[in-house]
Amino acid sequence: MTARPYVTGPGTFDNSTVAGILEYETPSLHIKNLPLLKPQLPPLNDTSFATTFAGRLRSLASAEFPAKVSQEVERRFFFTVGLGTSPCDRNALCQGPNETKFAASVSNVSFVLPLKALLGVHFAGQSSGVYSPNFPVSPLRWFNYMGSPPSNTAVGNGTKLVILAFNTSVEVGFGNYDPNSDPNRFNLVDPVERNAVGVPAGRWVAIRMIMNGCIVDSGVWFMHCHLEVHTSWGLKMAWLVLDGKLPNQKLLPPPSDLPKC
Numbered sequence: 676m677t678a679r680p681y682v683t684g685p686g687t688f689d690n691s692t693v694a695g696i697l698e699y700e701t702p703s704l705h706i707k708n709l710p711l712l713k714p715q716l717p718p719l720n721d722t723s724f725a726t727t728f729a730g731r732l733r734s735l736a737s738a739e740f741p742a743k744v745s746q747e748v749e750r751r752f753f754f755t756v757g758l759g760t761s762p763c764d765r766n767a768l769c770q771g772p773n774e775t776k777f778a779a780s781v782s783n784v785s786f787v788l789p790l791k792a793l794l795g796v797h798f799a800g801q802s803s804g805v806y807s808p809n810f811p812v813s814p815l816r817w818f819n820y821m822g823s824p825p826s827n828t829a830v831g832n833g834t835k836l837v838i839l840a841f842n843t844s845v846e847v848g849f850g851n852y853d854p855n856s857d858p859n860r861f862n863l864v865d866p867v868e869r870n871a872v873g874v875p876a877g878r879w880v881a882i883r884m885i886m887n888g889c890i891v892d893s894g895v896w897f898m899h900c901h902l903e904v905h906t907s908w909g910l911k912m913a914w915l916v917l918d919g920k921l922p923n924q925k926l927l928p929p930p931s932d933l934p935k936c
């Protein structure tokens with residue numbers, strides 16, 4: 676087996692190929708001189724190959740493992756994800772263009788980590804002043820996300836959350852999206868249930884979530900880029916799912932040995 680990254684963006688990264696040899700131990704299959712299969716990998720930037728492969732992923736959608744897709748959506752959000760710049764801190768050395776520092780954002784909000792833990796202050800009822808509950812439902816400024824980027828790359832910032840009632844079904848879309856034609860192409864039958872999704876460059880992805888303790892529990896949930904450097908630049912936001920009415924729909928207290936820092 677071999678594997679290597681798929682990449683379309685600029686920037687340097689480790690583009691080497693990893694390889695492993697899989698040997699079956701079943702004695703009856705001990706045939707000598709089996710040929711060593713060496714997979715042919717597509718080019719690093721073969722978007723159509725990667726898209727076709729990812730598009731074939733399906734859940735089992737069986738009686739034992741049903742696909743829990745909400746057919747109705749109560750709250751719709753339109754997010755953008757991207758890189759940008761912020762002013763350089765005083766006396767700091769910044770590596771972004773025109774002496775700025777690199778920043779990243781969701782819907783142009785570069786997330787500022789609060790000094791107090793969001794989940795902790797939420798549980799303790801002491802969240803006043805720690806975050807604002809007004810993460811934008813859709814981008815404040817629209818442009819063609821699939822065209823050339825705007826010349827102003829400055830991002831805003833803040834500790835902004837989306838607050839949702841328990842059991843809310845949510846749909847999140849990213850990028851350019853046609854609300855009339857695109858929903859017809861959604862897979863509401865057997866999509867994969869997952870905690871990470873690829874957003875193609877200059878394109879969009881639609882996600883559905885139900886905040887019902889089955890898929891997303893009550894509490895505070897970060898949604899963030901899986902490149903650590905982008906997360907540190909602010910490509911993250913948080914959902915706050917309120918408790919439900921039933922006893923098993925409440926946020927559990929922190930463990931007694933939770934380190935205090």
Ligand SMILES: [Cu+2]
Pocket residue numbers: 900901902905906910
């Ligand atoms: Cu990223």
